[in-house]
Amino acid sequence: MTPSTPVNPTSPTAGRSTGRTARRAAAPLALALCGALLAACSGAGGAGGSGGHSINVLMVNNPQMVDLQKLTAANFTKSTGIHVNFTVLPEDDVRDKITQDFSSQAGQYDVATISNYEAPIYAKNGWLAPLTAKAKADTAFDQSDILPAMQQSLSYNGQLYAEPFYGESSFLMYRKDVFAAKGLTMPAHPTWDQVASLAAKADGAQSGMKGICLRGQPGWGEMIAPLTTVVNTMGGTWFTKDWKAQLTSPAFTKATNFYVDLVRKHGEPGAAQSGFTECLNDLEQGKVAMWYDATSAAGSLEASDSPVAGKIGYVPAPVEQTKSSGWLYTWAWGVQKASKKQDDAWKFISWASGKGYENLVGTKLGWSRVPAGKRTSTYSNAAYDKASSAFAQPTLTALEAANPSNPGVQPRPAPGIQFVGIPEFTDLGTQVSQQLSSAIAGRTSVSSALSASQKLAEKVADKYAGQ
């Protein structure tokens, strides 16, 4: 665009009336400029990738997705001719963007990664296209191979609304070599009391090594996830079946005190800022002897460039009153209802979540990087089992034991293990986590953090109690 210098045709000596005329004359000029601008806009064309066969995919920036991005052009696009435009964003941003695009049904994205937290909520809002019929028709996809807990957590009213890309539960990881050197034994099914005493004994086993890493970083998807599984197994819950907030109940208080005490006494340094990434780094660098977190961490820990590969033992999530306590989480593909490319979108999902893709990753990038935790067949694949023998079985056990509709000792008003499946939970969980993170940092007490949190939870409960 070359801007013509707008020149006022009046000379400074000219009279006022001429000046006004000139100014009036400038108005159409300004309009013409705006018109030219708009013309330029429409000329530039609208949303991208609207060519014949292409789809827009919005996904979270996790390592499994980065691998997918790398493999798509040479494999999926090559065989189907469908070009895939990826937008990759960090977790919080991707949630904002998906909510924004899907709630307005703007249709910018055909496929997006959603979790089992969002899937039922979005489906209820009518934002997602049902996938049951497409999955049934696609025999090669083999829907029955998908783990039942996954299918259930991605369904709403009997219809399937998303297909898992990878799934995870939670388990306890520990340094076998450190435990052996200190003469410590990890029980096959540890309780939290046992873990606390092991953490005390392993604390200082090597210079600069703490007993355990537990997330303390604020965020409903950060510290709230492991903490809520501890609450579940210690007999607590966020809400009763009839929507009474329970954050100051004895069980919730006991569990929170236990978690905060353990991480303050024997946890990682800087716990209040530590999330998944920081703990992964701490365990890899020998700063902690144990870590309770997502099963998907094992892939990174056992990767060829990991300094602790082969040194880690895996046992189920510690329990107290329940038999199992692992969470259930999956990043899955959902199709926007407003998408005009539903068939191409399914082809992409069928490829990315299919058995063939797992084999592709295994052979091209290494078996520890396979997006596992969603198909039964993955765990009977000899090559995968060989590469991931240390954690494959514990992962499958944890995934099979997870029960999102009944994760604790009492009936729940909404599905979810490490979250409560209502839209308000992201805000509520994050605000509560900020309170509790302060308690971990020592700026406030657990009891005052919980009574502040109880008030927040009561507000949410009030919305549902009458319904």
Place this chain on the structure above:
Amino acid sequence: MAAATAPTAAGPRIRTARAGRAPHERRERRNRRLLGLAAWICGIVFFLPFAWMVLTSFHSEQDAATNPPSLAAPLTLHGYREFFGSGTGVSPWPPLENSLTASVAATLLVLVLAIPAAYALSIRPVRKWTDVMFFFLSTKMLPAVAGLLPVYLIAKNAGMLDNIWTLVILYTSMNLPIAVWMMRSFLADVPVAIIEAASIDGAGLPTILTRIVAPVVAPGIAATALISFIFSWNELLFARVLTGVVADTAPVFLTSFVTSQGLFLAKVCAAAVCISLPVLAAGFAAQDKLVQGLSLGAVK
């Protein structure tokens, strides 16, 4: 900024001290040295985060994530290779081109619109020009985020989502008020006497604008253009919400390196360094003009 201007403020006092007694002179000299030291400390404090970012960008992901930080870790270009797509095969050029398009087009439009507006508010002020100035300023009083949702819905209904020209329009309107204010103050510095002298000599308006006004306010135009360019280049909020697959700008691309699973500090730092470079280059190129522009009185 405050520390940088302080020594000049002390200037006149130093001259008077020199003419006076020796103890005063010594005290002034000491004060001046202290101010110099303060300026250096402020400079270093401002520069440290950037230096830290550059250093981290040359570390491996593992070294970048250690606590306490490992300063002397071996250097690597891994982060930069990641920025240029070695890991994902994603090229950084389309977002950089988008940013360039948005920033340059918006800056040109801002100048085209702001200079005549400023002319009408200073050299030949319209009636109630102070009200007009206040009106321009008032458009900046609404927090940008408050307009985000309406803008999104308008863009969606107009089919202008994920379109770089949407950002051009927005950046133009966002930077226009400040540009008008800046340009007005520069144009107000043009002495009426020289314009009158020129017109008495028979110069018409075009001649006056191009031969008298333009040379005097050129540094001001450079400063305004640079500010507008920097603000447009660095804008994230609207870019993140309104773009998607094809129109994402460099800051949006930068956020795509952040992940909640795995290490990313080194590559984010490398990306941030690369994305800051064009702005730094523009700043250095315009530095002379900028300093003149910011400290300018038309007649010295």
